[in-house]
Amino acid sequence: MPSWKCQQCGFEEDLYSRYYWKCPRCGSPLTLLYSVSGEITGSKNTWRRYSGFLPFIPEKYRGEGLTPVVAEKTGTHSLLFKLDYLNPGGSFKDRGTALAIYYGFKMGFKKCVVDTSGNTGISVTLYSKLYGLDSVIVMPREAPEGKKKAIRQLGGLVIETEGRIGATKTVQDYISEPGYYYVAHLWNHIYIVGHATIAYEVYEDVGVPDYVIAPVGSGGLLLGLVYGFEKLRETGRASKVPRVIAVQGYSVQPVYVAMYGEALHSEPSTLADGIMVSNPPRLAEIVSAIKRTGGEVVLVGNSEIARAHKALWEWGFTVEPTSATVLAAYEKISKKIPENSSVLLVLTGSGLKTL
Amino acid sequence: MPSWKCQQCGFEEDLYSRYYWKCPRCGSPLTLLYSVSGEITGSKNTWRRYSGFLPFIPEKYRGEGLTPVVAEKTGTHSLLFKLDYLNPGGSFKDRGTALAIYYGFKMGFKKCVVDTSGNTGISVTLYSKLYGLDSVIVMPREAPEGKKKAIRQLGGLVIETEGRIGATKTVQDYISEPGYYYVAHLWNHIYIVGHATIAYEVYEDVGVPDYVIAPVGSGGLLLGLVYGFEKLRETGRASKVPRVIAVQGYSVQPVYVAMYGEALHSEPSTLADGIMVSNPPRLAEIVSAIKRTGGEVVLVGNSEIARAHKALWEWGFTVEPTSATVLAAYEKISKKIPENSSVLLVLTGSGLKTL
Numbered sequence: 001m002p003s004w005k006c007q008q009c010g011f012e013e014d015l016y017s018r019y020y021w022k023c024p025r026c027g028s029p030l031t032l033l034y035s036v037s038g039e040i041t042g043s044k045n046t047w048r049r050y051s052g053f054l055p056f057i058p059e060k061y062r063g064e065g066l067t068p069v070v071a072e073k074t075g076t077h078s079l080l081f082k083l084d085y086l087n088p089g090g091s092f093k094d095r096g097t098a099l100a101i102y103y104g105f106k107m108g109f110k111k112c113v114v115d116t117s118g119n120t121g122i123s124v125t126l127y128s129k130l131y132g133l134d135s136v137i138v139m140p141r142e143a144p145e146g147k148k149k150a151i152r153q154l155g156g157l158v159i160e161t162e163g164r165i166g167a168t169k170t171v172q173d174y175i176s177e178p179g180y181y182y183v184a185h186l187w188n189h190i191y192i193v194g195h196a197t198i199a200y201e202v203y204e205d206v207g208v209p210d211y212v213i214a215p216v217g218s219g220g221l222l223l224g225l226v227y228g229f230e231k232l233r234e235t236g237r238a239s240k241v242p243r244v245i246a247v248q249g250y251s252v253q254p255v256y257v258a259m260y261g262e263a264l265h266s267e268p269s270t271l272a273d274g275i276m277v278s279n280p281p282r283l284a285e286i287v288s289a290i291k292r293t294g295g296e297v298v299l300v301g302n303s304e305i306a307r308a309h310k311a312l313w314e315w316g317f318t319v320e321p322t323s324a325t326v327l328a329a330y331e332k333i334s335k336k337i338p339e340n341s342s343v344l345l346v347l348t349g350s351g352l353k354t355l
Numbered sequence: 356m357p358s359w360k361c362q363q364c365g366f367e368e369d370l371y372s373r374y375y376w377k378c379p380r381c382g383s384p385l386t387l388l389y390s391v392s393g394e395i396t397g398s399k400n401t402w403r404r405y406s407g408f409l410p411f412i413p414e415k416y417r418g419e420g421l422t423p424v425v426a427e428k429t430g431t432h433s434l435l436f437k438l439d440y441l442n443p444g445g446s447f448k449d450r451g452t453a454l455a456i457y458y459g460f461k462m463g464f465k466k467c468v469v470d471t472s473g474n475t476g477i478s479v480t481l482y483s484k485l486y487g488l489d490s491v492i493v494m495p496r497e498a499p500e501g502k503k504k505a506i507r508q509l510g511g512l513v514i515e516t517e518g519r520i521g522a523t524k525t526v527q528d529y530i531s532e533p534g535y536y537y538v539a540h541l542w543n544h545i546y547i548v549g550h551a552t553i554a555y556e557v558y559e560d561v562g563v564p565d566y567v568i569a570p571v572g573s574g575g576l577l578l579g580l581v582y583g584f585e586k587l588r589e590t591g592r593a594s595k596v597p598r599v600i601a602v603q604g605y606s607v608q609p610v611y612v613a614m615y616g617e618a619l620h621s622e623p624s625t626l627a628d629g630i631m632v633s634n635p636p637r638l639a640e641i642v643s644a645i646k647r648t649g650g651e652v653v654l655v656g657n658s659e660i661a662r663a664h665k666a667l668w669e670w671g672f673t674v675e676p677t678s679a680t681v682l683a684a685y686e687k688i689s690k691k692i693p694e695n696s697s698v699l700l701v702l703t704g705s706g707l708k709t710l
Contacts, residue, residue, distance in 0.1 A: 063423030352707035
């Protein structure tokens, strides 16, 4: 039976517990512990195939995951684009949300709430409806209009706040009321084990790459990738874990600062609205994961993001600007990557909703 | 070696020919003939798996096809939703375009042109860029702004015309110039064999359904579905072909008129902008295909489409209004469908681009 554990103070709790995201003793993010058999079995059309890597399988399926990998050769590297913007809610967040909302449903909740820059709001509304939960999405007024419209059309209630920090504050009013499941995607370890499915799919489609480049806001994607590739190694399926290149923008760079001790300033990076998380709860884990893989943090700015965004569209990848940070980062560090390496670039969110 | 044949007058031509869409003798749409082995082999991550059903496999891959199937039980039926709006260009058209643009590239063209209500324009621009072709997309001024923006961002040139009929007229100016590959998706049989991949994927994922409901504009989707399911039967893989329910809107209903001899008038159906094709070149083939399967034509209008569109979003299917015609049609005829039948509803286009 899976259980929650605080890696800081040792607090433990069963799977279905009111303490599923934050340790009630020391305030650290909790970790979901469960046995990973490493078995991969059954037809390749839902995550049932990856039951051996997941804590539970949701009852309902909406087309999450199993997204394409597209390979492009450059002169020196094999670039592997993971088209995760082709998830049903238009972003990789559906991987975590499909599990996290099912968990809230199993706990008996009828309403859920989340603070988000946008994509998680679409995802949470989509899966909440599926299980009959009402959803309240607290998000910054400046978030792209398309994201708000999508949430409303999916049947969610949008509450607009002053900035991403305002959203984090406002969500507290809901959490303190009884009956609300707080999705807590910046904390909830279920998101990390959900995002890890990217690693299992890539492993099956093209093998374990030498490098992975991923944008980092809360770090859920990066931690999921490292979790997944490490589980593949632990279960004897793979012999290596890719080096992880974490991408942040100059405007909000807590992971860079935590890695290298000081900030690096240049132009703003406001185009990458999806990764402007100034205080990621799992910051120490993110730094540890990057270091374990021998990876690094790369910062990018608006002019680089805009150029990479244009290039991605003209290559046929209809992504949002935040997703273009990975190509911008690749262009900055490609000379440091050894010849003939394979490099996985996770394309995280659809640009169709922000046209 | 595949070849083109006119089923009306017997005209024949090799695969790589300037006569690939319209018979130069009698003006009928041409058919692509090639041997179908029915073999399905290799990993399930690109269409290479379906080489035994396709005339050729494009060199490049952009994530087309292999979309999820989501099952929902109603009281009496098993509804199977094919999430084809999760294609890279946001619609099922990518299936045909991935093959059709590769064909134009192999013919040596450097430029292509198409007249479209929108989705084909996105798809054609996306695949043209991939092979280094310039694309000119001729489309009605009234088409959704999001579709035009997507085409421009992908690097295509949008030419706006008065209505869908204006587009068909304007495209003639380009075709008469040398050097332009006319994609001719309303005629080009390559689209039909491309769309047939839906049938192979559904067959592998959930088996052959009892019914298929598909929106019909030019009829390429419907003809592709029937082609695919008939090839599965011809090659001994399946024992039946589903009954096909063709959906049109009250505003533009040539298939209904051809089937039943007279029009049926009610409210307008302008929300279904993707299927307003008043003169489909393959009309006779469409009628013949529907009749062969024991199928029928169902008409829907704006109030039914709007209701079905809202319901689909709240079920988590982020489709455009045209795609909602299939649910509207199902609701109208569900009482006529025997209990315990499985019903495939093809969800054709993403609604994220028209938020």
